[in-house]
Amino acid sequence: MTDVAVDPDRSVGTLYRKVAADLREAITSGAYGEAGRLPAEGAIAEQYGVSRGTVRQALAVLRADGLVTSRRGTRRVVLGTARVQSFSELLSFTHWARSMGEEPGGRLESLLRRPADAAEREQLRLEPGSEVYVTLRLRTLSGTPVMVERTVYPSWVGECVAQLPPDVVSHTEPLREHGILFTDADHTIDVVAANADDARLLGCRRGSPLLREKRRTTDPTGIPVEWSQDRYLPGTVAFSIHNSLASSALSRHAREGD
Amino acid sequence: MTDVAVDPDRSVGTLYRKVAADLREAITSGAYGEAGRLPAEGAIAEQYGVSRGTVRQALAVLRADGLVTSRRGTRRVVLGTARVQSFSELLSFTHWARSMGEEPGGRLESLLRRPADAAEREQLRLEPGSEVYVTLRLRTLSGTPVMVERTVYPSWVGECVAQLPPDVVSHTEPLREHGILFTDADHTIDVVAANADDARLLGCRRGSPLLREKRRTTDPTGIPVEWSQDRYLPGTVAFSIHNSLASSALSRHAREGD
DNA sequence: CCGGCCAAGTTGGCTGTGCAACTTCGCTGA
DNA sequence: TCAGCGAAGTTGCACAGCCAACTTGGCCGG
Numbered sequence: 070m071t072d073v074a075v076d077p078d079r080s081v082g083t084l085y086r087k088v089a090a091d092l093r094e095a096i097t098s099g100a101y102g103e104a105g106r107l108p109a110e111g112a113i114a115e116q117y118g119v120s121r122g123t124v125r126q127a128l129a130v131l132r133a134d135g136l137v138t139s140r141r142g143t144r145r146v147v148l149g150t151a152r153v154q155s156f157s158e159l160l161s162f163t164h165w166a167r168s169m170g171e172e173p174g175g176r177l178e179s180l181l182r183r184p185a186d187a188a189e190r191e192q193l194r195l196e197p198g199s200e201v202y203v204t205l206r207l208r209t210l211s212g213t214p215v216m217v218e219r220t221v222y223p224s225w226v227g228e229c230v231a232q233l234p235p236d237v238v239s240h241t242e243p244l245r246e247h248g249i250l251f252t253d254a255d256h257t258i259d260v261v262a263a264n265a266d267d268a269r270l271l272g273c274r275r276g277s278p279l280l281r282e283k284r285r286t287t288d289p290t291g292i293p294v295e296w297s298q299d300r301y302l303p304g305t306v307a308f309s310i311h312n313s314l315a316s317s318a319l320s321r322h323a324r325e326g327d
Numbered sequence: 328m329t330d331v332a333v334d335p336d337r338s339v340g341t342l343y344r345k346v347a348a349d350l351r352e353a354i355t356s357g358a359y360g361e362a363g364r365l366p367a368e369g370a371i372a373e374q375y376g377v378s379r380g381t382v383r384q385a386l387a388v389l390r391a392d393g394l395v396t397s398r399r400g401t402r403r404v405v406l407g408t409a410r411v412q413s414f415s416e417l418l419s420f421t422h423w424a425r426s427m428g429e430e431p432g433g434r435l436e437s438l439l440r441r442p443a444d445a446a447e448r449e450q451l452r453l454e455p456g457s458e459v460y461v462t463l464r465l466r467t468l469s470g471t472p473v474m475v476e477r478t479v480y481p482s483w484v485g486e487c488v489a490q491l492p493p494d495v496v497s498h499t500e501p502l503r504e505h506g507i508l509f510t511d512a513d514h515t516i517d518v519v520a521a522n523a524d525d526a527r528l529l530g531c532r533r534g535s536p537l538l539r540e541k542r543r544t545t546d547p548t549g550i551p552v553e554w555s556q557d558r559y560l561p562g563t564v565a566f567s568i569h570n571s572l573a574s575s576a577l578s579r580h581a582r583e584g585d
Numbered sequence: 586c587c588g589g590c591c592a593a594g595t596t597g598g599c600t601g602t603g604c605a606a607c608t609t610c611g612c613t614g615a
Numbered sequence: 616t617c618a619g620c621g622a623a624g625t626t627g628c629a630c631a632g633c634c635a636a637c638t639t640g641g642c643c644g645g
Contacts (some may be wrong), residue, residue: 083597083598083599084599085598085599103452104452104550109624109625110626111625119599119600120599120601121601122599122600122601123598123599123600125626125627126598126599133391135511135513138511138545138547138548138549140547140607140608140625140626140627141605141606141607141608141625141626141627141628142607142608142609142624142625142626143607143608143609143624143626144608144624144625144626145625145626146548146549148545149513159570160572194361252396253393253396253406253570253571253572254569254570254571255393255407255567255568255569256568256570257565257566257567257568258516258538258565258568259538259561259562259564259566260518260536260537260538260561261561262536277536278535278561279518280516280517280518287406289396289398290398290401290404291362291404291405291406292362303517303536306517307515307516307517308514308515308517308566309513309514309515310513310514310516310566311513312512312514313511313512341627341628341629342628343629367594367595367596368595368596369595377629378629378630378631379630380628380629380631381628381630384629397597398595398596398597398637398638399595399596399597399598399635399637399638400595400596400597400637400639401594401595401596401638402594402595402596402638403596
């Protein structure tokens with residue numbers, strides 16, 4: 070099996086993704102230099118035998134990833150050759166870990182089913198009286214604990230999760246086999262103090278600072294499939310984001326109390 | 328109508344931005360419901376008297392902001408109605424604070440000029456021997472300190488910064504007057520312990536956890552204009568990200584029978 | 586009642602065209 | 616020498632059309 074999954078562009082057989090993959094490869098390999106200029110859209114279009122619109126579609130992908138600039142009147146300029154982790158790696162801990170060359174692991178600490186509280190119904194868009202599955206998992210990178218994951222699933226997802234073996238590494242992959250897809254997510258990142266469980270699982274002191282990522286994930290139809298709180302040990306991970314005037318994926322907002 | 332001047336879409340007189348602004352307004356006001364379906368692209372196009380391509384361009388903006396889904400074969404679905412205006416607030420602490428109804432403040436603690444070290448030359452793409460301006464600033468919201476900002480400017484930017492009065496609230500606005508624009512930024516977010524300066528300025532204990540944002544900003548041409556480290560008091564701000572697989576998820580359902 | 590098939594509706598992808606706005610650079614004239 | 620002008624090059628924006636892939640819902644038959 071060719072492990073092409075590393076390249077998000079080439080995975081689907083559309084023209085603009087192929088062009089984007091080629092250009093990304095050329096940019097990250099330094100073919101255009103550190104702050105070099107790309108060929109004109111028309112030149113790229115002719116080179117690939119496609120229309121200029123297709124090339125523009127490909128370049129929009131690279132612009133969104135922060136690889137190139139985009140101004141009217143002048144050619145695109147390489148912003149950075151450093152390989153930026155694509156957002157797809159934010160959707161799955163397993164996928165993200167593997168993309169960094171680490172070996173992801175996980176252990177299910179607890180799993181229970183109970184009625185959803187008000188906040189959970191709000192986040193998962195559930196009717197009053199609905200039940201949810203709540204999991205607590207310890208995540209490791211190459212054997213060392215790095216993150217505690219508290220996830221709330223709606224029952225139709227939780228029933229699948231409950232059938233997975235407790236030491237399964239990836240959740241999204243087996244769920245995909247059941248037709249449950251994770252495609253869109255909203256993340257909120259802040260700092261929180263470790264509680265007793267966190268301290269025990271991560272091997273840190275109670276009250277020591279953890280990087281918290283709250284995440285609400287939906288499937289392609291917009292239906293929420295999970296609501297999760299991940300708490301990372303400092304120093305092990307950091308979140309990297311690129312944004313530009315054209316397309317902004319990151320925003321800063323005042324924290325609401327909880 | 329509630330036409331706020333903050334609206335990023337309507338600021339420029341292009342068709343697709345106007346359409347995007349209208350749709351965003353309608354979505355956030357709940358006109359299509361919490362998880363409602365948008366009109367078809369063709370219907371929107373006819374309504375505005377524009378081509379379908381223009382509508383698609385507008386919808387791409389909303390999809391990038393995480394407002395709507397986007398699947399082949401079915402109409403777009405509203406993902407969330409609550410959404411903050413995005414980019415200008417991220418680049419400018421001042422602009423962000425005001426949009427939240429808070430009164431931003433700032434005080435310059437120190438400013439010096441010195442040769443750039445290796446890391447700074449790397450980040451700002453400077454020649455060996457170049458000089459940089461280094462500032463340390465305390466930022467406040469409605470009088471209370473929330474953030475310590477350590478910024479390194481290349482000399483051509485720093486010379487403008489150095490001429491600003493020490494109690495100036497916004498930096499990006501006066502710099503824009505000099506033709507220095509902030510358009511692209513790479514952010515890295517993690518946790519760090521407060522050092523002596525942080526503790527003194529923010530009024531916290533030494534070693535207490537702070538949310539750190541490292542930021543490298545470039546102008547429209549791709550030239551780095553600042554490299555900054557912001558350290559936030561926990562509980563004051565959080566960072567929010569939306570990401571999407573958007574299209575790469577061609578789901579292979581398990582075939583029945585085998 | 587249920588399952589499968591089909592048609593209508595909808596978005597994704599690609600092409601081709603045209604014009605406007607903007608940048609860059611060389612040349613000209615003062 | 617240098618400021619300014621203008622032409623060439625480049626991207627942004629918009630239009631029109633075509634087909635493929637996919638979803639949905641209804642119809643029909645078992």
